[in-house]
Amino acid sequence: MMSGGNPPTGWEHVNAPMRFSAFKYESGNPPKAWIDTTGKVKWYRWHAEGGHFAALERPTTLCGNVAEFIESMDKLS
Numbered sequence: 001m002m003s004g005g006n007p008p009t010g011w012e013h014v015n016a017p018m019r020f021s022a023f024k025y026e027s028g029n030p031p032k033a034w035i036d037t038t039g040k041v042k043w044y045r046w047h048a049e050g051g052h053f054a055a056l057e058r059p060t061t062l063c064g065n066v067a068e069f070i071e072s073m074d075k076l077s
Contacts, residue, residue: 019043019069021062025051043069 018041022029035041045065050058 015040017042017073019065021045021047021054021065023047023050023052023054023058025049026054027052043072 016039018039020035020041020043022032022045024047032044032046035044045068047054047058047061050061054062
């Protein structure tokens with residue numbers, strides 16, 4: 001932990017479209033309402049299984065999420 005709060009980074013806001021895959025057993029999953037305030041969240045999925053090592057635990061699910069997000073971005077452009 002740092003004392004004195006979060007130092008400025010120069011990164012004020014994310015302007016790129018973002019995706020978020022939330023896995024139930026991930027430590028520290030923020031509420032979706034918080035995620036929505038961080039930038040342009042265009043895609044969100046909640047998964048009842050998996051956790052911190054989702055790429056090892058649920059590779060098919062995670063790869064499917066990435067593919068679905070990319071396809072959704074193609075439709076927006």
